[in-house]
Amino acid sequence: MTASLPAAGEGRRLPLVLRNRAFGTVWLGQVLTQAAVRMFQVGVSWWLVAYAVASGRGLASGLFMAVSTLPAVALAPVVARAVTRFAHRSVLRAAAGGAGAAATALAGWAYASDLPLAAAYAATLALATCQAFFDPCLTTSVPELVDDEDIEAATGFELSTQSLASLGGALLGALIVDRAGVAGLAVGCAAAYVTAAVLIATVRFRTPGVDATTAADTGATADTGAAEIQSAAPAERRTLRRILADLPYVRRILLCFTAANLFTTAVFVVIPLYTKSVLGQGGSTVALLEASLGVGTLIGSFTGARVPGRPTVLGACLLGVMAAAFAVPGFVAARPAISGCLVAAGWCVGVIGVRFVALFQRLVPAADKPGFFAVMQAVLGATFPLASLLFGVLGDHLSAQTLCLIQAAGLVPAACALALLRDRTPQDDTTEAPASAPAPEPVTAGGAR
Numbered sequence: 001m002t003a004s005l006p007a008a009g010e011g012r013r014l015p016l017v018l019r020n021r022a023f024g025t026v027w028l029g030q031v032l033t034q035a036a037v038r039m040f041q042v043g044v045s046w047w048l049v050a051y052a053v054a055s056g057r058g059l060a061s062g063l064f065m066a067v068s069t070l071p072a073v074a075l076a077p078v079v080a081r082a083v084t085r086f087a088h089r090s091v092l093r094a095a096a097g098g099a100g101a102a103a104t105a106l107a108g109w110a111y112a113s114d115l116p117l118a119a120a121y122a123a124t125l126a127l128a129t130c131q132a133f134f135d136p137c138l139t140t141s142v143p144e145l146v147d148d149e150d151i152e153a154a155t156g157f158e159l160s161t162q163s164l165a166s167l168g169g170a171l172l173g174a175l176i177v178d179r180a181g182v183a184g185l186a187v188g189c190a191a192a193y194v195t196a197a198v199l200i201a202t203v204r205f206r207t208p209g210v211d212a213t214t215a216a217d218t219g220a221t222a223d224t225g226a227a228e229i230q231s232a233a234p235a236e237r238r239t240l241r242r243i244l245a246d247l248p249y250v251r252r253i254l255l256c257f258t259a260a261n262l263f264t265t266a267v268f269v270v271i272p273l274y275t276k277s278v279l280g281q282g283g284s285t286v287a288l289l290e291a292s293l294g295v296g297t298l299i300g301s302f303t304g305a306r307v308p309g310r311p312t313v314l315g316a317c318l319l320g321v322m323a324a325a326f327a328v329p330g331f332v333a334a335r336p337a338i339s340g341c342l343v344a345a346g347w348c349v350g351v352i353g354v355r356f357v358a359l360f361q362r363l364v365p366a367a368d369k370p371g372f373f374a375v376m377q378a379v380l381g382a383t384f385p386l387a388s389l390l391f392g393v394l395g396d397h398l399s400a401q402t403l404c405l406i407q408a409a410g411l412v413p414a415a416c417a418l419a420l421l422r423d424r425t426p427q428d429d430t431t432e433a434p435a436s437a438p439a440p441e442p443v444t445a446g447g448a449r
Contacts, residue, residue: 016146016153022203023145026092027157029196030138031164033096036103036192037131038169039176041068041268043185044120046174046286049272052117057276060117062269062392066385067121071129073385076378079133080371088141089205091133093197099130100193103186110183120182127189132377139373144205155361167298170290174272174283243368244375249421250363253312253356254379256418260319262383263410264349266391267293267326267342270407274400278333285335289342296343300350307351311359316419318348319411327408330401 017024045061053060082091106123109115139158146154176185244251271293275285307314325341325348332338364372391403398406 015157016150017157020146020150022205023142023150023154023157025199025203026138026141026145029092029096029199030134030158031168032192032196032199033099033131033134034165035168036099036189036196037068037127038165039173039192040103040124040127040169040185040189041065042170042173042286042290043177044124044173044182045268046272046283047120047177047182047185048117049276050283051177052120056396058269058273058392058395059389060392061272062388062390062395064121064124065269065388065392068124068128069381069384069388071125071132072381073378075129075132076375079136080375082133083137083140084371087205088137088144089200089203091137092141093200095130095134095137096193096197096200099127100190100197102126102130103190103193107183107186107190110181110186115182123186130193136373136377140369141205145203155357164294164298167291167294170294171287173290174286178283243364243371247363247372250360252421253315253359253418254376256315256414256421257352257356258379258383259417260411260414261380262387262390263326263407263414264322264345265384266387266403266407267345269388269391269395270400270403273395273403274329274338278400279335281335288335288339292339292342293346293349296346296348297350297353298346299343300347300352301354302350303347304351304354305358307355311355312418312421314355315352316415318352319415319418321345322348323408323411323415326404326411328404330404330408333401 017027041064045064048060048064049057102123106115106119109119142151142154142158172188173185176188180187244254271289272286275281275289279285309317322345325345328341329338360372360376361369391406394403394406
């Protein structure tokens with residue numbers, strides 16, 4: 001029996017997604033779902049600008065992007081309750097399966113007849129609703145998939161998923177629309193969602209607090225132990241408003257990045273408009289620019305922990321770099337220059353994500369994390385519908401280059417506000433750190449966690 005066990009540390013040489021089959025399978029499912037929703041957003045946004053709408057392209061594209069972000073904002077309390085009450089595997093499986101059904105229905109409609117604009121908006125609303133449940137649920141279910149010592153590595157892989165999804169979706173979305181239309185795009189999305197649902201259905205989630213060996217021996221899973229988990233839950237559940245009220249430092253950081261998002265997220269509206277009206281090029285250029293942003297974000301996700309600086313000071317500097325990156329296309333209409341600037345902007349986004357999510361993991365009490373991460377997604381995404389509509393309408397009256405300059409100017413106040421925040425010390429955080437579990441190591445000036 002002992003001969004079949006790996007030598008000490010042997011399994012640790014492999015990446016977590018390879019040595020932990022359960023987490024690797026669910027992580028692959030997240031990659032597929034996020035890539036599908038991003039591919040759909042990029043593809044339909046380009047379809048609206050290049051094929052479906054003759055006038056008012058900016059408004060049509062902006063409205064589409066606004067609709068795609070509404071569920072994460074409007075359903076945050078519902079998502080938090082669902083993630084707390086129901087078995088996480090069931091929530092993940094239902095979200096992926098529901099999105100697959102919606103994409104399949106859209107593909108059938110698009111193949112059978114001309115697709116009305118309302119159908120595209122309804123489809124993105126359905127897909128975004130499913131994703132609004134999937135992402136926070138996966139974040140919360142990490143302890144059911146990995147051991148305690150692997151939680152930080154699992155978080156890193158999960159953070160990189162959005163970058164991988166943006167990269168893959170950006171590369172494929174506009175290209176598929178140019179070659180196969182919205183019908184082909186919907187077929188690809190449906191295949192990704194259905195595959196993700198099947199993958200998740202094969203995974204057994206552990207009951208929290210049960211290690212991998214015990215789970216394998218006893219068969220304890222999150223699904224079969226759902227009743228026991230709920231009975232052990234605290235009788236008094238804190239509201240999302242109360243969670244943020246008790247975390248003033250975290251709340252101020254979220255407000256700064258919410259203001260910044262009003263201008264950064266507009267890039268998804270600006271890119272297709274810039275490609276069509278300024279560069280006069282097609283879907284391949286949209287794919288290049290979107291992929292540049294995704295590559296930069298991916299690099300930032302993997303290098304963020306090694307970037308030195310205190311969180312708020314570093315965040316302010318990164319917002320300043322993003323402002324400069326957005327300003328350059330306002331003066332230089334050259335595809336290589338724009339691509340390089342988007343790589344730089346994406347890198348800033350990736351580093352900010354790693355550093356500040358790690359900071360929040362340290363400051364937020366364990367019992368509040370399901371609600372906090374749902375409300376964080378909602379707060380940070382609250383400006384996305386407004387930004388999409390605002391820049392979409394402006395895009396019908398101003399040049400895309402002017403929109404780039406507005407983005408750059410808008411980031412400056414947010415960077416200044418973030419720089420003025422005083423960084424918390426470990427001693428300051430004692431009232432906010434979880435008492436029942438050891439807090440992760442603080443983010444140091446050298447970037448180590």
